[in-house]
Amino acid sequence: MDEAEFTSSLFKGLGRPHCYYQRHKDFPYREALLHACLYNPAYDHQIEGARTNYYWELLNITACNTDIRQNILEALRNPVEEMDIEQLFGFALNYARSGDTVARQLMYSLGAEYACAGSTVGAEQLVELDNIDAFLFIAEHRGRTNEAQPDFWDNDFLLKQIEKHLSAEKIQEQLKKAQQTNVFIARYFTLISSQDTARTLKPSLSQQPYEEIKRIILESQRRIASAVFYRWGKLASDDDIYRAAQDLLTLTDTKIIPLYLGMFCKRTFPFGLSPLLPLVWSNEERVASYAIRAVAMFHDSQVRALALQLIAAKHHTSDAIKLFIHNFQAGDELFLTEIFEQNIDDDDLHSLICSLIDVFEQNLTQSSQDLLIALYEQSPCSICRQHIVDCLVKLASLPDWIIDECQYDANEKIRLAVHQYCEAKQSQF
Structure with a gap:
């Protein structure tokens, strides 16, 4: 494996680098590993999360953990743009657990700074390290903030971490005592309580009646995530979805049309396929994209024909592939393989693979x-x-080399799925 292959596998989070290091004693490409530890080059940080454990395993194999430790702690102390702070805190947690007092002190000093600044960065790792003592430490510093309406994290999540080590009764006893003796902790819980009440009283957008959704769309100046309209369309009553469909047919604003089309990406458009077809060829990117996704809800020979036309015209190819979801025929694998093998950039590649x-x-x-x-x-x-591994598991078609490297994949769910697959195969004999 050359450096480019190693780096590509590492950045994707494959278990291949682990298998490679198990077979080699010289442990090359340490610069790529250090870069990954500091920056976490996952494709989507928000969804994939930190990869501390994945990189930590590699560091321990290479026996270069001591060398890299200084770089990691210095990066945590003085991070530069695009470094993954949560991942760096995760490394500090591992060092602190092994008795590293410098890492422990750094976690607490930075955790206090972030908390006072209104941030939750490092809070999860501190609570993982010292349970309720760390929780109260962060709560005190959050209570010291001068913000009028601080944006608190979900404290229930952190408390659930503590419940792994203490009973609910013991936790409540200590929390009550802390509020009685520390004004800042008491203030923190007062603010948490008021925000929890506000969140409880405010229903989610996906549960609103159509007239309220319509008002929000027409009046709101903020961008609303398309997933909200997916959920709304899926949950809406037949009457509401019918009225939304009627209004969609009258719209001319290309900024609003995609929001309405999103309502029909998980719910079949009640007036049939024909009204949506002109929108599929729109020059407005979002209009065409959401129109194709709405059309994909239909099982119809016209939809299959449209998919072939769109792909031939190279018009929203990734979206067009979704039209095969309910219109797939035997042999389409070869056609779809030809599309996949075309040279495309990473963003287009990801969209294509998702479809x-x-x-x-x-x-x-x-x-x-x-x-x-x-x-x-x-x-x-x-x-x-x-999802790909899950499909191969269902086919009972996991090659041995994929099984070997999936044991060390950055995605824990992949590790579990392959482990269960192997156990099931062994039980058959």
Whole structure:
């Protein structure tokens, strides 16, 4: 494995670097490993999260943990843009657990700074280290903030961490005592309580009646995530969805049309396929994209024909592939493989792989194995890779080399799925 291959596998979070290091004593490419530890080059940080354990395992294999420790702690102390602070705190947690007093002190000093600044960075790792004592330490510093309406984290999540080590009764006893003796902790819980009440009283957008959704769309100046409209459309009453569909047919504002189309990406458009077809060819990117996704809800020969036309015209190819979800035919694997093998950049590649996964999750055949393995190799995202591995598990078609490296994948769910797959196969004999 050359450096480019090693780095690509490492950044994707594959278990391949682990297997490679197990076979080599010289442990090359340490600069790539250090970069990954500091920056976490995961495709999507928000969804994939920190990879502390994955990189930590590699550091321990190479026996270069001591050398890299100084770089990691210095980066945590003085981070530069794009460094993954949560991941760096995760490394500091591992060092502190092993008796590293410098790492422990750094976690507490920085945790206090972040808390006083209104941030929750490092709080989870501190609570993981010292349970309720660390929780109260962070609560005190959050209570010291002068912000009028501080943006608190979900304290229930942190308290659930503590419940692994203390009974609920013991936790409540200590929390009550701390509020009685520390004004800042008391203030923290007062603010938490008021925010929890506000969140409880405010229903989510996906549960609002159509008239309220319509008002929000027309009046809101903020961008609303498309997933909100997916959920709303899925949960809406038949009457509400019918009225939304009627209004969609009258719209001309290309900023609003995609929001309405999003309501029909998980719920079939009640007036049939025909009204949506002109929108599919729109020059407005979001209009065309959401229109294609709405059309994908239909099982119809017209939809399949449209998919072929869109792909031939190279018009929203990734979205067009979704049209095969309910319109797949035997042999489409070869056609879809040809599309996948075209040269495309990483962002287009990810969108294309997501669409192909959606197709094969609904239309899984033994003939799709080769393409699924190619998707596994090329996917930049460990979440997509998880879905691909799940498909191969359902086919009972996991090659031995994938089994070997998936034991060390950055995605813990992949490790578990492959472990269960191997156990199930062994139980058959």
